[in-house]
Amino acid sequence: MKKQERRCLDCGKPLQGRTDQKYCSEYCRSSYHYNLSKDKKESLYHKIDKQLKKNRRLLMAYNKAGKATLRKSVLDDAGFNPKFFTHYWKNQKGQVYLFCYEYGFLSLEENGKEKYLLVTWQEYMQKKHL
Numbered sequence: 092m093k094k095q096e097r098r099c100l101d102c103g104k105p106l107q108g109r110t111d112q113k114y115c116s117e118y119c120r121s122s123y124h125y126n127l128s129k130d131k132k133e134s135l136y137h138k139i140d141k142q143l144k145k146n147r148r149l150l151m152a153y154n155k156a157g158k159a160t161l162r163k164s165v166l167d168d169a170g171f172n173p174k175f176f177t178h179y180w181k182n183q184k185g186q187v188y189l190f191c192y193e194y195g196f197l198s199l200e201e202n203g204k205e206k207y208l209l210v211t212w213q214e215y216m217q218k219k220h221l
């Protein structure tokens with residue numbers, strides 16, 4: 092059987108130690124794991140960032156008049172994901188509007204159909220005690 096040449100996963104130097112050895116040094120081992128977790132964090136950051144911007148773009152496209160109601164599936168099919176939002180606002184009835192930056196949406200049911208009520212951020216929503 093031909094012995095496979097093993098190399099350090101971090102710096103690529105040939106390995107001479109035990110067959111289960113993956114790094115040439117402790118330094119390479121921790122540097123490899125550090126970069127791995129850094130990349131993972133960054134990609135999650137970019138994923139969330141992308142989805143938030145997509146949500147905002149869609150809310151803006153379907154809410155040209157400042158207020159609109161539409162079927163939930165219309166937005167969802169276009170790639171909208173209601174789990175991603177930047178903040179919320181609760182009105183006096185206790186309804187929670189979720190916002191992607193300055194564009195907001197409220198999930199509601201009308202005649203048994205799931206809908207979104209689209210709104211835009213207003214000055215008075217800024218008040219913190221709500």
Ligand SMILES: [Zn+2]
Nearest residue numbers: 099102115119
């Ligand atoms: Zn190494």
